[in-house]
Amino acid sequence: MSFFEGLRFRRVSSPIHRLDPRVKFFYVCVLFVMAIMFGGTLKNPELLPLIVLFFIQMPFVLVAGVKREWIRSMRGAMFLAIFIFVFNFIFQFISGSYDSFALLLEYSFSMTLRFLVLVESFSIFFLTTSPDHLGLALEQSHVPYEFCFAFTTAVRFVPVLADEAQTIMDAQKARGLELERGNFIKRIKNYIPLLIPLIVNAIRRSLELAEAMESRAWGATEKRTNLYVLTLRNPDYILVVLSVFMLILAVYVRFFLPVPSLTVLLHI
Amino acid sequence: MIEVKDVSFTYPNGVEALHGVSLKIRDGEFVAIMGQNGAGKTTLVKQFNGLLKPTKGEVVVDGVNTREASVATLAQKVGFVFQNPDHQLFCETVEDEIAFALKNFGFKENTIKKRVTWALNLLDLKQYSKTSPFMLSGGERKRVALASVLAWNPKVIILDEPTIGQDQNQKNRLQQFVNQLVTQGKTVVIVSHDVEFVAECNPKIVLMVEGKILAEGSAKQILTNSYLLTQASIVLPQIAQIFTGLAGLGLPTDVINVHEAKKVLLDFMEVDS
Numbered sequence: 001m002s003f004f005e006g007l008r009f010r011r012v013s014s015p016i017h018r019l020d021p022r023v024k025f026f027y028v029c030v031l032f033v034m035a036i037m038f039g040g041t042l043k044n045p046e047l048l049p050l051i052v053l054f055f056i057q058m059p060f061v062l063v064a065g066v067k068r069e070w071i072r073s074m075r076g077a078m079f080l081a082i083f084i085f086v087f088n089f090i091f092q093f094i095s096g097s098y099d100s101f102a103l104l105l106e107y108s109f110s111m112t113l114r115f116l117v118l119v120e121s122f123s124i125f126f127l128t129t130s131p132d133h134l135g136l137a138l139e140q141s142h143v144p145y146e147f148c149f150a151f152t153t154a155v156r157f158v159p160v161l162a163d164e165a166q167t168i169m170d171a172q173k174a175r176g177l178e179l180e181r182g183n184f185i186k187r188i189k190n191y192i193p194l195l196i197p198l199i200v201n202a203i204r205r206s207l208e209l210a211e212a213m214e215s216r217a218w219g220a221t222e223k224r225t226n227l228y229v230l231t232l233r234n235p236d237y238i239l240v241v242l243s244v245f246m247l248i249l250a251v252y253v254r255f256f257l258p259v260p261s262l263t264v265l266l267h268i
Numbered sequence: 269m270i271e272v273k274d275v276s277f278t279y280p281n282g283v284e285a286l287h288g289v290s291l292k293i294r295d296g297e298f299v300a301i302m303g304q305n306g307a308g309k310t311t312l313v314k315q316f317n318g319l320l321k322p323t324k325g326e327v328v329v330d331g332v333n334t335r336e337a338s339v340a341t342l343a344q345k346v347g348f349v350f351q352n353p354d355h356q357l358f359c360e361t362v363e364d365e366i367a368f369a370l371k372n373f374g375f376k377e378n379t380i381k382k383r384v385t386w387a388l389n390l391l392d393l394k395q396y397s398k399t400s401p402f403m404l405s406g407g408e409r410k411r412v413a414l415a416s417v418l419a420w421n422p423k424v425i426i427l428d429e430p431t432i433g434q435d436q437n438q439k440n441r442l443q444q445f446v447n448q449l450v451t452q453g454k455t456v457v458i459v460s461h462d463v464e465f466v467a468e469c470n471p472k473i474v475l476m477v478e479g480k481i482l483a484e485g486s487a488k489q490i491l492t493n494s495y496l497l498t499q500a501s502i503v504l505p506q507i508a509q510i511f512t513g514l515a516g517l518g519l520p521t522d523v524i525n526v527h528e529a530k531k532v533l534l535d536f537m538e539v540d541s
Contacts, residue, residue: 164355170319171356173339174348175416176372194360200402206355261515 016064016128020236021137023243024125030243031057031121034250035114042098045107046259051204053117056246057124065125074125078114085112102263131155133230140230146219153209155181161202168197269294270316270424270455275325277311285311287479288325293457295423300466300487304501305477306530309459310351313426316457317346330423330494343446344373347422350538351429353413362393365401366416373420387419391445407438414445424455433463443468457527467491467505469522475500488522 016024035053040046061070088108099103135152139145169179172193179190233239253259270293276418277286285308293299296525301309312321315327318334318341327334329342349482350356359365367386388394391411396404401412410430417425427446439462446469449456459468466487473477473490475483477500483490490496492508504512511532519536523529 006324167350167352168355170314171348171350173319174317174343174350174421175356175369176340176343178338178340178372193356193358196356201354 012065013129014064014128015235016060016124018056018235019128019239020131020230020232021129022141022230023232023236023239025137027239027243028121028125030247032118033247034089035121037250037254039110039111040093041113042103043260044059044259045103045263046263047106047108047113047155048265049253049259050113050117054113054120057117057120060124060128061068064124064128066124069127069260070120070123073119073127074116080114081116084115085109088112090122100263103261106261108262126155127227135215136226136228136230139224139226142161145224157202161198165194166196168194171197191238269284269330271328272312272315273326273328275312275315275322277308277315277320278323279311281446285479286315286322289479289481290325291474291481293424293455294463295455296453296454298446298469298471299458299474300469300471301474302461302463302466302500303482303528304461306478307476307500308479309462309476310428311479313348313428313457313459315425316342316424318342318420327344340372342494343422344420345371345419345422346424346426347417348426349417349430350430351405351432353409356413356416357409360400360461361406362388362415362438363397363410364399366419368422369416375420380492383419383421386413390418391415399445406433408436409440421450422454424457425449427456427458427460429460429462430458431460431465432446439465461502463491463502463505467507468526470525475502487524491524492522 021257031053035050038046038049038053061067085108088111089104092098092104094177098107134155135148138148138151173179177190177193179187182190239268270291272289272291273478275286276284276291278284289312290307291312293366301312303309309322314323315334316329318327318337318339321327321335329337332342334342357365359368363384366384367380370383376385384397385394388397391414393408393411393415396408396412401409404412410433414427430442430446434442443465446456446458456471458466458469458471470487473483473485474481475490475496482500483493483496491505492512494504494512497504503509505524507526507529508521508524509528511519512521515521520532523532
C-alpha cells in the first residue's frame with residue numbers, strides 16, 4: 001500500500017504545486033522520452049545519463065516539499081526495481097553475451113535506474129498536482145468532459161480503494177486466510193477472497209455514484225464553464241523552455257556525442 | 269482471558285489511536301466497548317486477534333502474546349465479525365462462504381459439513397444454503413457473515429458495530445442471539461455506539477475517549493452517568509433519560525432498559541395505589 005501513498009496528493013502550496021498541470025505533464029513526458037532514449041546496450045551501457053536524469057529531479061522534490069512522500073513512493077517501487085535488476089542480471093548472465101562482469105552489472109543497474117526515473121517523474125507529477133487540477137487540464141485540452149470526469153474520479157478513488165483493500169484483507173485474515181501460504185499457484189489463488197469483494201464493492205460504489213450524480217443533474221448542460229481557468233504564467237514558460245532545452249540536449253547527445261559507460265570511464 | 273497491558277498503538281501514517289490502554293476480559297464475560305467515532309474502539313479490538321500488534325505494551329490472549337502468534341492461530345480462538353459483511357463475502361453460495369474459514373483452519377471434510385449445517389440452522393439461513401450471498405438482503409448478509417465466523421466455534425466473539433444498517437427486527441434478533449451466546453459461556457465483545465442496543469443487552473461497558481479508557485463498569489453504572497457519557501459524546505439511553513427526569517417522583521434513576529422500566533413502574537404504581 002505504500003506505493004499508493006507515494007502517489008497520493010496532499011494539499012500544500014509550493015512553486016511546483018502552482019505550476020500549470022499541462023506544463024508539468026509535458027515535463028514528465030520529456031523525462032519519459034529521455035529515460036527511454038538512454039540505457040545503452042550490454043556492450044556499452046549508459047548509466048551516466050540516467051544518473052543525471054535521476055538527480056536532475058531532486059530540486060523539484062525539495063522545492064515542492066514532498067520529500068517524505070517521494071521517499072515512500074521510491075521505497076514502494078523498490079520491489080519491482082529489484083525484480084528488474086535481478087531478472088536483467090540473470091538472463092544476460094545466462095545468455096553469456098557480456099564482455100565483462102562490470103558491464104553486466106552496469107547494464108542491469110541502468111535498466112533499473114531507468115524504471116526508477118520513470119517512477120520518480122510520475123510520482124512528482126501526482127504528488128504536486130491535485131486531481132481537480134488534472135481534470136481541469138484535461139478539460140482545457142479539449143478532452144470530452146465525460147472522460148475527464150472518469151479520469152479524475154478514478155484518481156480520487158485510489159486511496160479509498162486502498163483503504164478498503166486493507167479492511168478486506170483484515171476481514172479475511174480474521175477468517176484464517178494466510179496470504180503467504182502454499183506454492184506459487186496457491187498464493188495467487190489466495191488473492192481471490194480479496195479481489196472479489198473489492199471488485200463487487202467498487203462496482204456497487206460506482207453505480208451509487210452514478211445515481212448520486214444524476215440526481216444532481218450531471219450532464220444537464222451541453223456547454224460547461226469552469227470557475228477556474230488555467231493560464232500559463234512566467235514559471236510555466238520557464239519550465240516549458242527548460243524541458244524543450246533538455247530534450248534538444250538529450251537528442252544532441254544521443255545522436256552526435258558518444259556516451260561512455262561508467263565501466264569504461266573508470267577503467268574497471 | 270484477554271489481557272491488554274498498557275497498550276499504545278500508532279498507525280503507520282502517524283495517527284496515535286491508543287494511549288496506554290489496560291483492560292482485562294475474563295472468560296464468559298460480555299463486554300461492550302463504547303465511544304464516539306475515532307475513539308479507538310475498533311483499533312483496540314483488532315489487537316485481540318492480532319490484526320494489529322501493539323506499538324507499546326502487550327496483549328495476551330489465553331496466555332499467548334499476540335506478537336508471537338499469527339492472526340490465523342489467534343483467530344481460531346477469537347472470532348471477529350466485521351462491520352460490513354460486503355468486505356468478506358466472496359463465495360458462490362452461502363454454504364461455501366461458511367465453509368471458507370473451516371477449510372483455512374484445516375478441519376476435516378465431514379466436520380466441515382456438520383459445522384456448516386449447524387451454523388446455517390443457528391442463524392436461520394438453511395433455506396439460503398445454495399444461494400449466492402450477493403443475492404441476499406443486508407440483514408441476511410450480516411447473518412451469513414456471523415455464521416461464517418461462529419462456524420468454527422471460537423471461544424471469544426467480537427462483533428464490530430453489529431447494529432449498523434439493521435432494522436429493529438434484526439436488532440431484536442441480534443440481541444437474543446448475543447444473549448444466547450453469553451449463556452453458552454462464550455466471551456462476547458461488541459463494539460458499538462448504539463446506546464439503546466447496548467442498554468437492552470446489559471453488558472459490562474468499557475467507555476473510550478481519544479484512545480484511552482475513560483471508565484469501566486456495569487451498564488447501569490455507566491449508562492446512567494451523564495457526566496461520563498457527555499465526555500464520550502454519548503447520550504443517555506431514552507429510558508434512562510425518562511427516569512432521570514422523573515427522579516423527583518421518587519423513582520430510581522438507574523433504570524436503562526424497557527424490561528426493567530416496566531417492572532419498576534408496575535411496582536411503583538402498586539405502592540402508590
